[in-house]
Amino acid sequence: MTRRNGSVENASALGDAFSARAGVFSDKALLDVGYVPGSERIVARNEEIRRLATALNPAVEGEAPSNAFLYGKTGTGKSLCARYATRRIVEASAETGVDVGRVVVDCSQDDTETRAVRATVRGLNDPAVTGIAVPETGLGRSRYYDLLWEVLDARFDVAFVVLDEVDCLDGTDFLMQLSRAAEAKKLDRCSVGVVGVSNKVRYRDRLEERVKSSLQEREIVFTPYDREALSEILRSRLAAFDDGALEADVVVECASLAAEEHGDARKAINLLRHSGELAASEGADRIAVDHVRRAKSVAERDRMRELIDGGTIQQKATLLAITSLALVEKTRTFKTSEVYAAYEDICAESGLETLSKRRVHDLLREWEFLDVLEITRTGGGRARGSYLQHHLLEDPSVIRSAFDGSERFAGVGFTAGSTTTTWSNI
Ligand SMILES: Nc1ncnc2c1ncn2[C@@H]1O[C@H](COP(=O)(O)OP(=O)(O)O)[C@@H](O)[C@H]1O
Ligand SMILES: [Mg+2]
Incomplete structure (x- = not known):
C-alpha cells in the first residue's frame, strides 16, 4: 500500500471519530458526573x-x-x-x-x-x-x-x-x-x-x-440504591443515547453490577457511559450487554492501576498481601495476623525490607481511605480479645490484573489458584 493511499484511507476511517454525533450518543452531557437532573429525574x-x-x-x-x-x-x-x-x-x-x-x-x-x-x-x-x-x-x-x-x-x-x-x-x-x-x-x-x-x-x-x-x-x-432504583436512575437518562442504541438488558446489567457493589448511582452512570464509549470505539452502533461487562473490567482495572501506581513499594506489598490471601482462601476477610504473615512472605519473596506490624497497619489504613478495603473491630468493642478484621472491597482478581506488568512483584504472591486474564484485546 502506498503512503498516499494509506493516508486517504485513514482520513476516511477517522471521519466519524470527529463528527459530533459519532457512535451511540446523542447528548452525552446527561451522563456527566456534575449534571444535576431536575426533580422529575430524581428517583427514589x-x-x-x-x-x-x-x-x-x-x-x-x-x-x-x-x-x-x-x-x-x-x-x-x-x-x-x-x-x-x-x-x-x-x-x-x-x-x-x-x-x-x-x-x-x-x-x-x-x-x-x-x-x-x-x-x-x-x-x-x-x-x-x-x-x-x-x-x-x-x-x-x-x-x-x-x-x-x-x-x-x-x-x-x-x-x-x-x-x-x-x-x-x-x-x-x-x-x-x-x-x-x-x-x-x-x-x-x-x-x-x-x-x-x-x-x-x-x-x-x-x-x-x-x-x-x-x-x-x-x-x-x-441507604444504597437497589437494582430497581438504579435501573430507574439510568432509564431517566436514556436521552443521552440515540434511539435504539441500547440492546435490551443493558440498563439492567449496569444496574445489577452497580447494585452488587454498594448501590452507587455514580458507578452505574459511569458504567453506562463507558459501555457506550467502548461500543462507539469499536464502531458498533448498538451497546450490548457484553460491552457493559468488558467496560466494567476495564474501568475497575484502570482505577486499581491508578491507585497502585500512586502507592509506594511498601504500600503495594501490603495490598498484595491481602489480595493474595483472598485469591487463595474462600473469603475476603482476614485478621491482622493473617495479613501480616502474608505480607512477610511477600517481602521475603521480593527481597523487600519487612516493616513492623504498626507500620503495616498504617499502610493498610491508607488502602481503607481509598475504599479498597474496610477495617473493622470485632470481638466485643474495646474489651480485651477484640481484634481487627480487614475486608477487601475490591475483587481480588481485578487487583491482581492491575498488578500485571509490575516488575517488582512479577509472580509474587499469586502462587495458588490465580489465572491470568488477557486485556490486550479490550
Ligand atoms: N435518586 C437519583 N436520581 C437521579 N440521579 C441520581 C440519584 N441519585 C444520584 N444520582 C446521580 O448519581 C450521581 C451521584 O450522586 P451524588 O449526589 O453525587 O452522590 P453522593 O453525593 O451521595 O456521593 C450524580 O450524577 C447524581 O446526579
Ligand atoms: Mg457527594
Whole structure:
C-alpha cells in the first residue's frame, strides 16, 4: 500500500471519530458526573427530600431553619438532594419575598477552616449589591469571618451553607462558628442553616458534644440504591443515547453490577457511559450487554492501576498481601495476623525490607481511605480479645490484573489458584 493511499484511507476511517454525533450518543452531557437532573429525574429519594424540606422550609417564611446532616456512602444521591432542596427553597422564597441565599462548599477542595470561610463568603457575596469586595488572597481567617457576617446581614434573611464532603474539613471550628453565629451576636438579621454532607457514616462520632448540640442537627441517612432504583436512575437518562442504541438488558446489567457493589448511582452512570464509549470505539452502533461487562473490567482495572501506581513499594506489598490471601482462601476477610504473615512472605519473596506490624497497619489504613478495603473491630468493642478484621472491597482478581506488568512483584504472591486474564484485546 502506498503512503498516499494509506493516508486517504485513514482520513476516511477517522471521519466519524470527529463528527459530533459519532457512535451511540446523542447528548452525552446527561451522563456527566456534575449534571444535576431536575426533580422529575430524581428517583427514589422522595422521603429523604421531604425530610430535608421539613428541616429547611421555615426559611421560606423568613424563619430560622434547622440544620441538617446527610450521611451515606458515595453515589447515594446526597450531594444531589442537598443541592436540589436548597435550590428549591431559594426559588420558593422568591414568591414570599424573603431573601434566601445558598452556597455549596466542596470541603474536599476547601479543606481548611480559612479556605472554607473564604469559599462561603465569596460564594454568597455579590459586590454589586453589598459593595463589599472579598479578595481571594491576603486576608486572615478572622477577617474573612467578619466579611462573612457582614455579607450575610447585607444580603439575606436566611442563608444555607451546604458543606459537601464535610468530613474532609480539618477540624469542626467552622461548623461551630456557623451554628453559634446568632447566639454569639455576630448576625443581626440573617439566620444560617447548615447542611452537612458526609460519605463517612461515622463522622458524627467525631463531632464534639457542644458542636452536636449547637447544630441540633436533623440526620438523614441515605441507604444504597437497589437494582430497581438504579435501573430507574439510568432509564431517566436514556436521552443521552440515540434511539435504539441500547440492546435490551443493558440498563439492567449496569444496574445489577452497580447494585452488587454498594448501590452507587455514580458507578452505574459511569458504567453506562463507558459501555457506550467502548461500543462507539469499536464502531458498533448498538451497546450490548457484553460491552457493559468488558467496560466494567476495564474501568475497575484502570482505577486499581491508578491507585497502585500512586502507592509506594511498601504500600503495594501490603495490598498484595491481602489480595493474595483472598485469591487463595474462600473469603475476603482476614485478621491482622493473617495479613501480616502474608505480607512477610511477600517481602521475603521480593527481597523487600519487612516493616513492623504498626507500620503495616498504617499502610493498610491508607488502602481503607481509598475504599479498597474496610477495617473493622470485632470481638466485643474495646474489651480485651477484640481484634481487627480487614475486608477487601475490591475483587481480588481485578487487583491482581492491575498488578500485571509490575516488575517488582512479577509472580509474587499469586502462587495458588490465580489465572491470568488477557486485556490486550479490550
Ligand atoms: N435518586 C437519583 N436520581 C437521579 N440521579 C441520581 C440519584 N441519585 C444520584 N444520582 C446521580 O448519581 C450521581 C451521584 O450522586 P451524588 O449526589 O453525587 O452522590 P453522593 O453525593 O451521595 O456521593 C450524580 O450524577 C447524581 O446526579
Ligand atoms: Mg457527594
